[in-house]
Amino acid sequence: MGNATINKPFRVVCEGRADAAFFNGLFISRGILDFEAECAKTNGENKKCAGKSGITDTLLALKTIVDLRPGVLKAIVIAVDSDSDPEEAFKTVKESIRATKALLPVPREMLKPEGNDPAIAVVTIPWIDTPGHLDALLFESMRISHSDLMKPIDDFCHATEHRTVNWSDGSKAKMKLRCAIAACYKDDPGKSLAFVLESSACQLDFGDSTFDRIAKYFTDFNSRLS
């Protein structure tokens, strides 16, 4: 069994496997060479993504890499869904950082890296002033490239409103994206989002302008470091 190695000086820690696949795809597509992404995990569960609850353990683990192998890891960006309130999401992440017992600097504002060795920054998806999730962002990116799917999916969502009226926005966004993905993969309409994003035949376009703001943040990240 191989152990995880740190290959890039900047690392994105995100909630799920799909998020990590999205960021890694974006970095390759946009030529952002200093970053790699992983999902947050808990101790002893190194094959399973743990969402926000894995952030503390993952940060602790990365702290060891920084302590034992100086220069290997310079900064960590924690990327989480904005959910219904980006500020609340930021607050939750700060609690996770504090739970490392002051081993790592706690950012005072979003986007801005705090401290050194490693610097820590937080970004929320779709963006720091926008509630939502990765799924909503990805669906948005398909509006032009998969325009033929938009009306049928909207119609389907209206037609099923009696069942989804109490669903969260996140769940509704997942349903829309799931419909779009299912319509794109003849061989396996049930492909998971993570699998789609990791696949070389991914039909999502990382070059879409929907992702420009996020991509720019990572492209310019080095200049934000003190």
Next chain:
Amino acid sequence: MDTGLQDAENASWNAGDGESVMIDKIEISNFRCFKSLTIGGLKKFNVLVGPSGSGKTALLEALFLVAGGSAEIYYRLRRWRGLGAGEFLPLSLTGTRMSYESMFRELFFGFDNKASARVEIIDSKMGYRRVSVNYKPEAEYELPLDEEGPQNFIQVNPIVFSWKTPIMHVESKVQIKEGKVQFAGTNDVYPIWLISPSAPVGYAQHFSDLSKGGESGPVVDEFRNLFPIVRGLSLESSAGQMALFVELSPFKEKMPIGMISAGMNKYLEVMVAIASNPGGVVLIDEIENGFYYESLPIMLRSVCRFAEERKVQLIATTHSYEFLEAFASVMSEGREQHFNLLRSSRNVDGSVDIRISRGPSAKAAILQHFEVR
């Protein structure tokens, strides 16, 4: 005796006084691969990883040396590494000062014997203990090289090992007399035991000492718990030498432990070291050697509990991730704040750095399978 135990029989430190020591800080300069090194915040359990040739064994040997009270310690360490003649064997020197100095040449970082080499530990009880090694500036005696005549002498600036604590200062010169190395020294040693693959296994005598003192019972109990096929342990004479023998189910005849299993032998050596050195420090080089991977957690749990009960600090090296995983899970059982993971690495100038990661984050890195070695 040529073992990894400092001879503490007449030491000022007394294992029976209920006190314990714990090395908190190590400072080394100009010694072996260490140009200038400080490690602080050591805990009860410390595991050192790092590539081959990055100074892991050298660190344990530095601690063994500072714990000693005679230059013989360094000579012993050298012999374990396959260098030098035996303490009482004739030397063969070639008639130059360099041949005398070659015995200790690699002791100094970058072979620079102009500056003093120094190893210092700071502990929780006794304060500091330091050994400095340097050549006397003036030649002190003449060394006859052979029996051919008075023209065959070399002037020798003797190398001196100097140990210092807040209450003791002793010097140990290395002299060659009648073709043999002679050392002075003190019994004021520090309670350290070194277990190294290169050191001869010689714990039978110490087991015997424990047995005579009625203190071998817990060692035997732990051993039988870990290896249920063992009915008992006893000291027997074998070809004129004392050796530990095992009663193994279902056999009637006892067998020498060394003939059964390297793992059993290693485990017993560790347990005897801990039991013989209560309140002290046990250094274990390549701790994983000899152990079957599945038995690592249970073996480690037993060793750590045994060490805790006897207030023994452990400093071990390993190359094994399976060991680290077992170690991290044993530390998860309420010992998180009591362990460190250390990693050694070489700098471009050949010197070694050792960095430290504290228990909770080290545990997370190991249990999430990050490569920390």
